[in-house]
Amino acid sequence: MTDTVAGAAETDYSATLFLPETSFPMRAGLPQREPEWLKRWEEMDIFALQREQAKDRPLFTIHDGPPYANGNIHIGHALNKTLKDLVSRSMQMLGFNSAYVPGWDCHGLPIEWKIEEQYRAKGKDKNDVPVVEFRQECRSFAEQWVDVQREEFKRLGILGEWDNPYLTMSFDAEAQIARELMTVASSGQLYRGSKPVMWSVVERTALAEAEIEYADYESDTIWVKFPVRSGGGDITSGAFHDLNASVIIWTTTPWTIPANRAISFSSRIAYGLYEVTKAPEGNWASTGEKYILADNLAADTFAKAKVEEFARIGDVDPAHITSCFHPLRGLGDGYNFEVPLLDGEHVTDDAGTGFVHTAPGHGLDDFEIWMNSTRLLGEKGIDSAIPYVVGDDGFYTKDAPGLEGARVIDDNGKKGDANNRVISALAERNAMVARGRVKHSYPHSWRSKKPVIFRNTPQWFVYMDRDIQGAAGDTLRHRALNAIDATKFYPASGQNRLRAMIADRPDWVLSRQRAWGVPISVFVRKGTNEVLKDEAVNHRIADAFEAEGADAWYKDGAAQRFLGDAYKADDFEMIRDVLDVWFDSGTTHAWVLRNKQKWPHLKFPASMYLEGSDQHRGWFHSSLLESCATNGFAPYESVLTHGFTMDGEGRKMSKSLGNTVAPQDIIKQYGADILRLWVASTDYQEDQRLGKEVIQTTVDSYRKLRNTLRWLLGNLAHYDAQDAVDAKDMPELEQVILHRLAQLDAQVRGAYKEYDYRKVVTLLTNFMNIELSAFYFDIRKDALYCDPISSIKRRAALTVLHHLFDCLTAWLAPILVFTMEEVWLERHPEEGSSVHLRLFPEVPGDWLNTDLAAKWQLIRSVRRVVTGALEIERREKRIGSSLEAAPQVFLADERYLTALKGQDLAEIAITSAIAVQTGEGPSEAFRLDDVAGIAVLPGLAKGTRCARSWKVLPEVGSDPEYPEVSPRDAQALRERAAAGL
Template sequence: MTDTATGAAETDYSATLFLPETEFPMRAGLPEREPGWLKRWEEMDIYALQREQAKDRPLFTIHDGPPYANGNIHIGHALNKTLKDLVSRSMQMLGYNSAYVPGWDCHGLPIEWKIEEQYRAKGKDKNEVPVVEFRQECRTFAEQWVDIQREEFKRLGVLGEWDNPYLTMSFDAEAQIARELMKVATSGQLYRGSKPVMWSVVERTALAEAEIEYQDYESDTIWVKFPTVRIATVDGADTDEVIAHREHLTGASVVIWTTTPWTIPANRAISFSSKVGYGLYEVTKAPEGNWASTGEKYVLADKLAAETFAKAKVEAFVRLQDVPPAVMSGLLCHHPLRGFGGGYDFDVPLLDGEHVTDDAGTGFVHTAPSHGLDDFEIWMNSTRFLQDRGIDPTIPFAVGDDGFYTKDAPGFEGARVIDDNGKKGDANQRVITALAERNAMVARGRVKHQYPHSWRSKKPVIFRNTPQWFVYMDRDIDGAAGDTLRHRALNAIDATRFYPAAGQNRLRAMIADRPDWVLSRQRAWGVPITVFVHRETGEILKDDTVNHRIAQSFEEEGADAWYKPGAAQRYLGDAYKTDDYEMVMDVLDVWFDSGSTHAFVLRNKQKWPHLKFPASMYLEGSDQHRGWFHSSLLESCATNGHAPYESVLTHGFTMDGEGRKMSKSLGNTVAPQDVIKQYGADILRLWVASSDYAEDLRLGKEIIQTTVDSYRKLRNTLRWLLGNLAHYQASDVVDFRDMPELEQLILHRLAQLDEQVRGAYKEYDYRKIVTLLTNFMNIELSAFYFDIRKDTLYCDPISSIKRKASLTVLNHLFDCLTAWLAPILVFTMEEVWLERHPEAGSSVHLRLFPEVPAEWLNDGLASKWTLIRAVRRVVTGALEIERREKRIGSSLEAAPKVFITDERYLTALAGEDLAEIAITSGIQIGNAEAPPEAFTLDDVPGVAVVPALAQGTRCARSWKVLPEVGTDPDYPDVSLRDAQALRERAAAGL
């Protein structure tokens, strides 16, 4: 470089440059600015504008799974609602009429429980308050939380029909829920039966599987002796095998193991498995006074015998012989409480059950049909077997709804399994003591295991046989052979698309194995089971006129109409006598409410004409495979014969930054309100879109900061784009065929991205979109294209085709990027869009994704520029060392020598200005071997660079160092290009 390269007393030409001009701030200020955009959208009613704009487009409906109206939203709500908004907005921009109607689940125990808590605090008794008055208090409570949550969801930037949502407690919804129930009843799918259900003593109601969570729990565990009585004849005749075993089994005991000692009074059988090997064992040595004493004989599973004797503190034992299945099937035992309380003097049979294994315990399952579903099923399936042996098949009701033993547990009345606070009562100890006194114990202990708890009260539940209302899973519907609810549901699952695909197998497994659906709840706040039952026959009244009266009254007065005086007479009319019919007062499981939403939302064309049935998509967390996905599938299959959805998308749960479940006790929760207050909703939305929602999502301070950094880079790229587009003139648009290759390359990339982004939005792969656009904007635009074209955009003459072509490309970039990012960064893209289009009624959210011409695609050009960019990396790598060593200040002070021996690179560079591409003032390219000291990169063989200083004088306007500076008489301190730019500006009066 010459001495004049740095220049002396240079003129300040900055005012003559086309520098970026924009009021778009570098600092986003999202928490303060976002509410302004919300207000603007509300004032212009952007949702209604979308509906009008899209009225002739095909419908896409994502149906909202209703959140529960009983508290502020949490981060899981924010994740869920943001994902739904991403789906809805992107499908709208893909060319659909994508309406979104939010909804709320308003009935059920959590709200009822809150009102009861308020009553207890005031010393009021719920039972002394008229039920309609109590229900109104529940309704008011839900209404308050609906309003609060509505504003919190809107603050997330979720666009929807907020002024016209659906509520499961609205009169029209309650009427349709009742209609759906009556359809099920009329088709013969509803029945009242008695089965063990999960029962909350604390809440005094049956619970569905979806209302259960499993927690660590410590239980008493006991090993109990059932003395053998005799071996009954098999099929009416003794076999030699049976006769041979009678003598050996005399005085032996079958040993069971259980973690619920309180269920022993309800024991009626012992289950074994014909697939398990059993033996007769004798204790040969035991401590003095041991429950298992020397000489006692036990029947045990062979794999579990040693473990059982160890628990029983037996010092030595011997196996006497096999006990085959044929003998087991005829074996009858005494109840271990025989003679206690005068109620256990009956034989206990052994039943062959598929549910029995030899993984734990003794290989025998204590069977209390009133306290376990497997127990119930094997007992009911053995009715003929029991009757042949003279055994009464009646199932006892040993525990009441309050957790106390009933008269069906003789000798234990007054003992309690669980109290009103969810604590263990005295039932276990009472039973253990009674067994020990009768020499029926072998061993006892305690075990920690996963035990079902109510997800509302967080208290343990019990299995309890109670009269409930069920929907058959396996009975033919309307008499059609093979047309069962289970069959319909499994076929519907096969016809549904799942995102991710694994959700299909998960839901299928749950439907394949589930028992009949328990619909009834013994509560007050909900839609009643609107059926009448004949008191003598037990038949459900099936009368369309009665059903119409019920539904009509609900439309006018809500479900409260069922509880008003004279309701039975009102519905039955003159055709039936009220004394002949029982009016069912149980309420429906809330999962039936939410499972029916398709009926009163998707098919309500009068209220929501822009929705379709079946919905295009249901989207919820993975727990809803046993919740809303599940109940909606069953309800729709029962009433329509198919699923209410065409696709199901499932997301994971939110975890803290270390992958731990968020909980208040750990202090690791992240409230969406706090994130929005500090960073803005767009940061939260970008986190959602950047995450793999199919897995559990992590969120903590570091993750939020990483998201903020990514957002800042995107924002700065958009700001630079806006600043340069201030100089864009529509009249100067250049056809892509007349553009330099670098511009054609960027348009090629836009065409590629258009296909990729559209495809990812169609597959709901938002993480891919964020990755694609972030890499494109940070690496291909900011660090490459913008870096190269700054000189052209700032310094070229007004007439420069290259500059006009670049501005044309920037305009295309703006149109594409603001649209592609609009569903994700809803506030920021509106801000960016309005910076260029501030006119009233303008909004990025009224746009479709732009149509990108396929003719922009040019794979050959892209391949060529891949080679050019490789050479550029070698040059910039060499210059980076020069900067680090302070031999140059900027790359414009350099004019490196490039040695290329690979013909591919030489061919690619032919006709290209590598100095401009590498942002140097000059460059020499030679087809020769490089000197040893040349800089190289291992992944670009055949290219080497030797740094050198540029020769000449620095241009006072563009800062390039060129020999030509000083040769223009009018502008001696600038380059010839810059001199021409100054002349054109002067001629234009600028």
């Protein structure tokens, strides 16, 4: 500073400034304050107020995929529910009637398993308890967790019809689920069949693909000899006549060997006859033995068998091998049947031997080739019946002679002794070639986390490829694929994913061998296996379920009650299996979306289903199939999927790793708005990360937004609507900010319509931090604090702040639900007021001014170079603040000179004075590499510092009445005095 600058003034002028005034706290205190807003919303019944307000608007329905009612919510729940809330709230503010109705999945194995665990702890046997009593305990368990989860979801700020949710176990729901099932049955789509399904020995039930997860598992592997039984022809011509050879198979499931009924090969693979020419003494594969193998796999097989030398004798065409002996023949006087060779599309020479051991009771490929070969087998006199080798408890049945009592998997999901028993029996019969172990991905129950087995059992299915009610080509698969094509997917890749699953899936397995669920409410005529189709019977069943719940199916005399006088109960089998819970949740469209009496604000089909990407094989999948079966089209117009939450290092969260992040902990420490801001900031379509650093980054971002809003509130304390300035009468800088609001209005609305919340957060944080706090507010602080009451500049700035407040609080309301309510009520504390009763404000289109915006981009470039030069001066302590500076600016580009005409660059750059000149400027001037044609030479301001605004100006002291301030500040003081301030 020059020697002419006066020292500190004796008078304190701070009381004469229009400084920000607000009770809005800098520290949010969200964990303590948020429950207050929840209580307020509950007392005013904001959900009902929204419905009344929006009753004439078009409906937008995001249908809730029901969480399972069996434990506290986790971070996945928090992500999912918050995304749904973002959709619902933003669509409401875009002008729809968007009501969110939460729901819960209440039936099924996890709950039943918990009750059974309680029984076991008490030494109680489930089978000793009447089924209705057991079901009541399951219902009570689910009710308890519905209440717990409801409060946890509400604490997240999720706005919904919490007092009227849907539950799959409510009586009206159970009745409608049964109606949907009976509709499927009446149309001829339901049938009872016997197929290999994934079976949980631990849980004693069949599982659907959606209930399976894959994990590493170590399996026993064996190479087994199937001695050739019959064949004919000349080996060199490709036919086969050597009966001293064995076909070699390889399998990772030794326990399925007793169920073997065939060997599959491929006509596309080259096979040969090989002889062991040298092997260790006592080796399973001994010298002189002849094996038939795929040529590409022979060397690997002999290596596994510890064969030292071998020779290829000639070609083999397996089609000329009629059959083989079973390697267990004679064990327990069994396995004396022929083992035919079948040509299969599923056989490859990627691994194994080129031959596939085929047990039709324990594999889908095995089952399909066996069933497709039934006619051929019959012609050869081979029994095509599929044996039931393994019972539901994992023990071998009588269909595994000599091995009864061996167990595949025990009640704890551990390997039983079946593999070792089978391998020992094979070795005793000289049928073993080699054994080993392999670690591979294997199906596990996602509930028990225990391995499952494929097991042939009688189950209830829905046809995927049978014409519905005789309409040619109108199959469930055809309907579902057409429905997928008519659905909008976010991201678009979800469409191909679901399409591929539907295109390839087998018939839909509906039955589960459990107690807690909606029963498969059909009767089958004994002797014919024919499903009874009688509307009167169906009505009686549905009416009873409506009044008493599905427990009515299990009460004494239920069969005759439902069959009525037209039939005798002794002539029918009453099905005791329950429905897969995916059918329960897949039917929710029927009894939630179409229930106008209970939920008049919902529509069918739903506007959107939103769940994690795993639901392509879960809820999206089952809902699609169920609705296509009963309605012919999808229950949704769009499908949005999100990824999964990993820890801060990108690892899957698990209790064993100790890297889980509980939403309750985040809320307790930081508040739900921090969690919501994190959700909105993520690329939720991909897997997201959440750890301490991520949370801290979100907290820092929130604080900046809050401080910006606090500054807005503080200055708006001086706003008077009567002094508002029309946009056309405002200074250019204000018009530029209004232009940006008009731009943002289109961008923010567009992002919300595309469910791109990350874009909303990015747009608004950049705007608030960079364009407002660091630019506009920085420049206009002087005018807002110091200008006279009459100043058009100050009044225009306050008007712009008012518009900013209206827009920002609305645009951020779906994300920061608690904070925006707090900010809104700071200005509008009247009873019944809420930011969540607003629409997004209509921003005038004539605020757009692209030419003016382009001009101010040039001005901002000049400002950036000036502030860059002053930052060095501050760092070197040559100035304290930018108001002590009076730099020279050299402009070599005519565009900058044109843009600056009529502008107060000193005000824009926040200096006391500034000189603009044409030219490149001296070599020592400051420049920025990315801004050509601008140079700044720092200099000190001359004059006296204004005691009120702190500008250093020569004219300070020119007003004798106010000798310590500038003329502008003197006028402000006169107007304040005249106004009695």
